[in-house]
Amino acid sequence: MQNKFDELKNYILTLEKQGICLAFSGGIDSTLLLYLCKNKNTLAVTFTSEFQSEEELNLTKQICKEYKIRQEVHKFYPLENEILINNPKDRCYHCKKLFFSKLKNIAKENNLKYIIDGTNYDDLNTYRPGLKALKELGILSPFAQFKITKQEIRDYAKLCKIKTYNKPSTPCFATRFPYNTHLTKDKLNIVKQGEQILQSEGFNSCRLRLHEDLARIEILKDDFEKLLNKKDTLIPKLKQLGIKYITLDLEGFRSGSMD
Numbered sequence: 001m002q003n004k005f006d007e008l009k010n011y012i013l014t015l016e017k018q019g020i021c022l023a024f025s026g027g028i029d030s031t032l033l034l035y036l037c038k039n040k041n042t043l044a045v046t047f048t049s050e051f052q053s054e055e056e057l058n059l060t061k062q063i064c065k066e067y068k069i070r071q072e073v074h075k076f077y078p079l080e081n082e083i084l085i086n087n088p089k090d091r092c093y094h095c096k097k098l099f100f101s102k103l104k105n106i107a108k109e110n111n112l113k114y115i116i117d118g119t120n121y122d123d124l125n126t127y128r129p130g131l132k133a134l135k136e137l138g139i140l141s142p143f144a145q146f147k148i149t150k151q152e153i154r155d156y157a158k159l160c161k162i163k164t165y166n167k168p169s170t171p172c173f174a175t176r177f178p179y180n181t182h183l184t185k186d187k188l189n190i191v192k193q194g195e196q197i198l199q200s201e202g203f204n205s206c207r208l209r210l211h212e213d214l215a216r217i218e219i220l221k222d223d224f225e226k227l228l229n230k231k232d233t234l235i236p237k238l239k240q241l242g243i244k245y246i247t248l249d250l251e252g253f254r255s256g257s258m259d
Contacts, residue, residue, distance in 0.1 A: 001152050001155065001156065004146050004147065004148050004152070005148070005156055007146055008036065008142055008143075008146050008148065009036055011142060011145075011146070012033075012036055015113075015114045015116070015140075016039045016041050016042060017041070018112075018113035019041045019042075019043075019107075019110070019111060019112030019113050019114065020039075020041065020042045020043070020112060020115075020116055021043050021045060021103060021106060021107035021112040021114065022037060022042060022043065022044045022045065022115075022116050022117070023045060023047075023099075023100070023103060023115070023117040023118070023139075024044035024045060024046050024060055024063075024064070024071070025046065025052075025056070025060070025118070025170075026046070026056050026057075026059045026060040026063060026164075027118060027167065027169060028153060028154060028157055028162070028164055028166075028167050028169075029118030029119070029143060029150070029153055030117065030118035031063055031157070031162060031164055031167075032153055032156065032157045032160070032162065033117075033142065033143075034063065034064070034067055034069055035067060035157075035160055035162055037069070038067055038068070040070075042069055042070070043069075043070050043071070043072060043107075043110055043112055044060070044064050044069050044070065044071045044072075045071070045072050045073075045074065045103055045106055046060045046071060046072070046073045046074070047073075047074050047075075047076040047102075048073055048074070048075055048076065049075065049076040049078050050078065050079055050173070050185055050188050051076075051172035051173050051174050051188070052173070053173075056170060057073065059164075061073075063164075074102065074106070076098070076102075078095060078174070078183075079183060079184070079185060081094070081098070084174075084183070085182065085183050086181075086182055086183070087174055087177055087180060087181050087182070087183050088179060088180060089129070089179045089180075090129040091129075091174060091179075092128065092129045092130035093129040093130055093132050093133050094133075095130065095172075095174075096130035097133040097136070097137070100117075100133060100134065100137050100139055101137065103115055104137060114140055115137075115138075115139050115140065116139070116140045116141070117134065117139055117140075117141055118143060119131065119134065119144045120141075120143040120144060120148060120149060120150050120153055121143060121144050121146075121147045121149050122150045123144065124144055126256060126259075127256060127259045154166060168204055168205045169255060171255070173188050173191050173192060175256075175258060176191045176207060176208060176209050176210055176258075177191075177209070177258070178211060179258065187210060190210060190241045190243065191208050191210055193241055194208035194210075194215060194238055194241055194243070195207070195208050197234065197237050197238060198217065198219070198234070201230055201233075201234060202226065203219045203223055203226075203227065205220050205253050206219045206253065207253060207257070209249075209257065209258065210243075213242075213243065213244035213245060214244065214245040214246075214247065215238060215246050216248075216249050217246065217247065217249060218249045218251075218252060218253045218254065218257065219248075219252065219253050220252060220253050221252040221253075224248065224252075227248065228248075
């Protein structure tokens with residue numbers, strides 16, 4: 001693993017000479033890249049929209065401040081886009097094509113040659129329609145290039161004493177709905193608030209998947225008993241959001257279950 005990261009650091013040094021624009025979400029992948037880029041010739045760009053939480057945005061600001069990396073925050077409006085609002089199966093392609101196109105303009109305005117993102121080697125083997133957009137736009141994905149996996153990223157981040165090395169992944173909230181569901185701000189808010197309720201009860205790795213008026217809870221299998229013990233307090237809180245039916249997914253927490 002160390003050899004991979006030594007090669008990666010040398011590679012980043014060559015990119016920094018002509019400037020790096022980093023797509024920074026605050027997840028552990030882009031956070032480790034930010035840490036490795038600690039250079040004045042790097043700009044972190046964060047997009048904020050209804051698909052992300054305010055907490056995630058605040059985290060990106062804290063991390064950039066800690067590592068003294070310049071950051072720009074840009075507002076993105078997916079619910080004003082006719083394609084994204086209907087959540088097609090290739091939504092991620094259209095979404096990434098839009099904001100990475102914006103990122104290219106931002107990089108040009110700041111005289112930065114390279115745009116990088118935190119796509120890792122594992123991502124190449126899962127359903128990621130957004131990867132097509134990255135390829136079309138010439139975005140660099142150093143972790144994928146050097147065959148660095150998600151677990152290797154977490155392990156190395158721990159070695160680097162990055163506080164969020166074990167932070168659960170937080171994909172956009174559109175992933176909580178079946179494909180071809182018409183998305184609205186109200187529906188997205190139900191999911192956001194529902195997951196906040198679950199997290200406040202100690203279920204940090206969780207998803208609240210919304211199927212019209214039915215909510216499907218995904219948590220770690222080891223937490224099933226804890227959730228059942230708390231159901232009498234959890235159910236009323238979730239139903240106050242307007243959810244009619246609540247179910248526990250017996251397959252447990254897993255990324256991409258809507259795929």
